[in-house]
Amino acid sequence: MSDSCTSTIKALPSSPSRAGGHSAVSPLALAILLLGGFITVFDLFVVNVAIPSMQADLGADFAQIGFVIAGYELAFGVLLIAGGRLGDIHGRRKLFILGMLGFAVTSFLCGIAPTAASLIVARFLQGATGAILFPQVYALLRVMYDEAGRRRAFGLLGMTLGLAAIAGQVLGGLIVESDLFGLGWRIIFLINLPIGVVAAAFARVIPESKAPDAASVDWPGVCLATAGLLLLLLPLLEGPNIGWPAWTWGSLIAAVLLLTGFLAWERRVGLRGGHPAIDLRLFANAGFSAGAIVVLLIYSTATSLFLCFALLVQSGFGLTPFEAGSLFAPASVGFVAASLIGPRLVVRFGDSIIAVGALVYAAGILWLIVRVGALAGPGDAWSLLPALILFGFGQGLSMTPLLNLVIGFVEERHAGMAAGIVSTMQQVGGAFGVAVVGIFFVRVLAAHPAGAEPNADRYVAAFSGAMLYNLSAVVIAAALILWIARRARPT
Incomplete structure (x- = not known):
């Protein structure tokens, strides 16, 4: 979860500011x-x-x-x-x-x-x-x-x-x-x-x-970012299905130009004393910059795993929607449990425990990949529960305290903007992960044509191939977290 x-x-x-004070x-x-x-x-x-x-x-x-x-x-x-x-x-x-x-x-x-x-x-x-x-x-x-x-x-x-x-x-x-x-x-x-x-x-x-002192909305910046990210995601999602025609590469080039324009605009607004959607000066801090990349990587693995897992157990193994939801729910239990104890573990063992959480998360993904390949049929899907619980626990142990670690690299007066950037990276990371994992999932599924082999085997291969991205992304994130944890943060 x-x-x-x-x-x-x-x-x-x-x-x-409060309109009504602390009245009931x-x-x-x-x-x-x-x-x-x-x-x-x-x-x-x-x-x-x-x-x-x-x-x-x-x-x-x-x-x-x-x-x-x-x-x-x-x-x-x-x-x-x-x-x-x-x-x-x-x-x-x-x-x-x-x-x-x-x-x-x-x-x-x-x-x-x-x-x-x-x-x-x-x-x-x-x-x-x-x-x-x-x-x-x-x-x-x-x-x-x-x-x-x-x-x-x-x-x-x-x-x-x-x-x-x-x-x-x-x-x-x-x-x-x-x-x-x-x-x-x-x-x-x-x-x-x-x-x-x-x-x-x-x-x-x-x-x-x-x-009373609310910042104005940077609509040009919002529009540039939205258009650039849409033009980036569109070819990443469509390209594998249609053989990467010329327009997909044109879209990628246009996305780079728009996102470059977005960065230039944000810098200009900031230098003029305005209110940019994203204050680029925060990225001068190496710890915060690396932390933003970690957030993007970690959150790119979550939604994409949900998508591939749903297709695996429903389209591949024939589970009903309720059975599929019930199967994945225990991962939420692991997430909640880790979220409750995570902050206390950070206090006791330091920020490096977040990297340990990411490695546990990676271990859960690897266990899923291995266990999925050994499934004999729909009734055997419940044997995935231990791997799903470990996966959820690792997610909670890495994700919950991660935001405080990253935001802790900026001065308190910039905490609001830093939090907004991190929150945006969470959601954009989720969208990006779906696009990237889709490239692997579609390619592997196409390499195993329908009818040539059991449907379950096709989806097992596609799921396992796609999850190699997730596994790699989480391991890289764990290494970056270790590096970040060793850097001094502002007091």
């Missing part, structure tokens, strides 16, 4: 905010168990399914900082309501999408509205409560997001398998419409707040 949104709440900046806050206000956090994470995870059903219904190939997942993460990640700033400027409750309604409407568009292309567009818009909604949850909890109340509220939020990740896999699998009203996978999106409308209606009990 990789709960990047759970990690994000610990990192996003917010202003301490309605329990309903807290419940509505927790619901907002729940649905954004639930929809990130529920898609995993619905992937094979979507493929069968829409006739989608791997690239299209990859974009259904990567599009959500990309839009969410790129617009996350902008969403937080919009709330600071125009009012966090107002943007929460707008984000909730937008998420409900775009979820409805996902649910009625007639083609894979329309689902991809709807998922991108859903991620964008999630980026408006999610930062307000953190910011409002930050300004609504005093220190004691804040600890309790964030504890509840962390628990809620953890439950959302598990529910997305188990409950989501049950919903898809139940085929409610004959809607199949579509119901996982359609249920957000009534939930979002009701939540937006009751959100008026939330006190409004703004930041």
Whole structure:
């Protein structure tokens, strides 16, 4: 389990300004905010168990399914900082309501999408509205409560997001398998419409707040980054399916030019004393720069593993969506357990323990690769549980304390911007990982034609080949973490 949104709440900046002081806050206000956090994470995870059903219904190939997942993460990640700033400027409750309604409407568009292309567009818009909604949850909890109340509220939020990740896999699998009203996978999106409308209606009990000195949104920078990353992901996802025609290389060149333009623009805005989407001066710190690469690498392995695993156990071994979600759920138990003890282990043994966590994560992936190759049939899939639990434990031990390590390299006054950059790297890393792993997965699957050998064997080979990237990325990340842990951080 990789709960990047759970990690994000610990990192996003917010202003301490309060509209209503520390007066009593309605329990309903807290419940509505927790619901907002729940649905954004639930929809990130529920898609995993619905992937094979979507493929069968829409006739989608791997690239299209990859974009259904990567599009959500990309839009969410790129617009996350902008969403937080919009709330600071125009009012966090107002943007929460707008984000909730937008998420409900775009979820409805996902649910009625007639083609894979329309689902991809709807998922991108859903991620964008999630980026408006999610930062307000953190910011409002930050300004609504005093220190004691804040600890309790964030504890509840962390628990809620953890439950959302598990529910997305188990409950989501049950919903898809139940085929409610004959809607199949579509119901996982359609249920957000009534939930979002009701939540937006009751959100008026939330006190409004703004930041008097809020930074403006760097829209040119956001647009350059979004366009550049889209043009990067498109050929990486489509290229393996269509033989890398000339336009894919043109797209890659255009992506490099746009992303170079983005960096030049951000530098210019910073030098003029403006408010860039990303302050490039932070990357002058070698520890922070290496840490950002580690975040990208670690998070690139999470979503991609979910995608390949869902295809393996459902399309390859014929497990139902509920069985697939239940099979992966124990990894969440390992993640939560490691997340609880991880910070204490760091205090006792130092930051190097994070590298140990990454190596445990790598060991879990390697165990999965080996064990998957030995599966005899669908009933044997449950023998993967020990490897999945180890994998989840390693994820929690490496991911949870990683953000504090990376952000710790910048001065406190830059912590908000650094946290925003790291949070963006989490989501962009997830999208990038899906694209890169897809290259290996599709190539290996194509090398084992359907009908020439058992379907399970084809997907075992594709899964094992694709996971070699994940294994390599985590091992490299572990080495970088060891290097980072030995560098002095600001006091």
